[in-house]
Amino acid sequence: MQDLNLRYLYEAAKLGSMRAAADSLGVAVSSVSRQISQLESELGIGLIEHGRRNIKLTETGVLLIEHFSEQLRLNEAFDARLSDIKGLRTGRIHLAIGEGFIGQPLSNLLIRFNAKHPGLFIDVHMSASSNEVVRLVAEDDVHLGLVFQSSEDPRIRVLASVRQPLCAVMNAGHPLAAHKSLKLADLKSHRLCLPEPSLRTRQLLRTAESIEGVSLQPSVTSNSITLLKSLVQSGEFFTLLPVLAVSKEVENRQFAAVPIVSSALQDAAVQLICRLGRRLPPAPLRMLDALTAYLEASGATIDLSGIVKETPTKP
Amino acid sequence: MQDLNLRYLYEAAKLGSMRAAADSLGVAVSSVSRQISQLESELGIGLIEHGRRNIKLTETGVLLIEHFSEQLRLNEAFDARLSDIKGLRTGRIHLAIGEGFIGQPLSNLLIRFNAKHPGLFIDVHMSASSNEVVRLVAEDDVHLGLVFQSSEDPRIRVLASVRQPLCAVMNAGHPLAAHKSLKLADLKSHRLCLPEPSLRTRQLLRTAESIEGVSLQPSVTSNSITLLKSLVQSGEFFTLLPVLAVSKEVENRQFAAVPIVSSALQDAAVQLICRLGRRLPPAPLRMLDALTAYLEASGATIDLSGIVKETPTKP
C-alpha cells in the first residue's frame, strides 16, 4: 500500500472525478483509474462505486481516505520538524573538549551562539584527556572536538589549527613571573605541578624534554587543570599550560604566562577536529563556523582546508 | 517520500547493517544503499553517518525512524479496521424498503442477522413509495432495496423476485372474508380504502382495472399502510395489499386475505434490487444472502441470475 496510489484516490475523491484529479496531479486519467483499481485489488475490497459518472466512495473508501489524511498530517508534522532542523531552529550539537578549554572565552562563545540560535541544544562534553576527545570524535559520539595538539589519528580530520604555545604559568608574585622568556632548564629550580602523563600537554612536554636534554620533575600531577590552577594560585607551585587555559587569570594580572624557548612547545597548536569523511548536519556546521571564528580571534594561523560541508549531492 | 525507501532505512537501522537489512528484506545490498542515499537527497539532509562499518543514524535519521514507526502503527490500525470489514466484524448495511415490508418476518430476519453479525450496523430506510426506493438504490444511497413490483428502470438490477399476488384484505368478520377468491367486479359493493396512486400497489391495480374494465372507487387513500390496516381492522373497510404486508394479521386470523382473479395482480412480485453494475461490499453481500433466503421462505420462484459479487478481479 503506497502513498502514491492513495494520493490519486484522495485527489479523485476530493475533486469528485478522476479527470479533475488527473489534471490536478498532472497525469493521465488512465493512471488514476488504474491506480485506484489496483488499490482495490490489493486491499481486496471496493473503494469507489463503479459505473457512475462521478466518484463516490464506499464505506471502506471513506475509511481509507480518513486514514490517508491522518498519514498526511503525520508527514506534515515531520516536514515541519525537518524544516526546523534545516533552518537551525532546532538541532543538537555535541562537542568534546579538553578541560583546558573551559573558561570565559568558550562560555562567551556559547552564550552568543545560544542567543543567535535559541532552539539549538548544545552538549559540551569535557574529557579527561585528548585521547578521549579523539575517540569520541572518531566514533561519531560527538560532532566536533577541540584538542590540544591532537595525535595523527588517520580517522581524524583537522578542520582548524591555531598555534597555542605552552607557557610557564605562575602566580603574579612568583619569582619566575618577572622573566620575559624562559628556557626549560630555568624551570628546574622551582616547585612544579603538571598535568598527568595521559594528557596531551604532558606528552608534548616530554618531546621537548628529550630534545632539550632536560628532565623536569613535577611534585604534583593531576588530570584536573582546575586543581593545577589552584596550586599555582597559592604561589607555591608553577605549571606548564597553554595560555588559553589561563587567559582569564592572565588578563586579571593574577597569573603570569611566560613563553618557553623550545621549538617543540612553540609549535604546539589547538585543533578543531571531526571524523574524516563525516558530513556534518546544519547545526554542528554552524557551530563549526563559530568555533573557527573563536580560534581566529585567538589570533593565530587557521587551516581551513578540507572542511566537508553537508550537501545533498556527494562531494 | 515513499514507504518503500523508509522500510529499507528502518530495517538497516534496526539490524545495524545494510547487509543484514538486505538479507532480511530479501533484496540486494546495493538497493538498500541506494534507497537510503536517495532518501537523503530528497530530504536534503544526512540520515546515517557515512564512512563507517556499521550503520549509525544521525539526529535526523532517528527522527525519521520514529516518524516511520508512527506511520507503521497507523497502517496497522487501518489494516485491523479493514480486516474487521472483510471479516464482517464491522460494516454498514443500508436498506431501503416500502412500508409494506415492515412486519414480523423482516424483524425476525434482522434479529437473526444481528445475532450472527453483532458488529454490523443496519439501517432500514422506509420509503413512502417504491419510486423513492428505486431512486435511493440507483444513486448508491443504499445498498439494496425491497420493492413491490419495481419499475423497469434501466439503472436497476433485479437480484431476486418472488411472486406476491395482490389480495383483497379485510377483517375476519367482513362479508368478503368468506370467499375463496374474488373478481375485481365483486369488490365494488363494499367500502374500499387504498394506497395512494404514488404507491406501486396502486399503479398495479390501475393496470388490472383497465384490463378487466372495472373501476374501483376508494373512499380513503393513504401512503401509510399502517393507517389502511387500521381502517381494515375496524371492519368498515377492506383494501388491496400484498399478503406480505399483512402476514401477521392473517396468521392471527384477524384478517383474511382473498386472492383476486386477475393475471395482472397474480403476477405481481416482490423484488430485491440493487444498482446495475454495483459491486457490493462484504456486509451488504451477506445481507443479500439473508434477504434472498427470506424471500425464498416466502415460497415462490427466485430469480438469482446476474448477482454481482464483490471480488478483487473484475467480472
Place this chain on the structure above:
DNA sequence: GGGCAGGTTGCGGCAAACGCAATGCAGTTC
C-alpha cells in the same frame, strides 16, 4: 599491510507506471 566485512557505484535487465488512443457507458439534449 593483507585479509575481511561492509558500503558504494556502474551496468544491463525487467517490471511498474505512464501517455495516447480507442472503447464503453451514463446522463443530457434536441
Place this chain on the structure above:
DNA sequence: GAACTGCATTGCGTTTGCCGCAACCTGCCC
C-alpha cells in the same frame, strides 16, 4: 429515442525507476 457529451476503462507501446550482479572502495582487525 438518437445523437451527443463527459467520464471511466482498457489495450498497447514507451519510459522510468528499481533491482541484481559484479567490481570497487573503505574501515577495521589481525
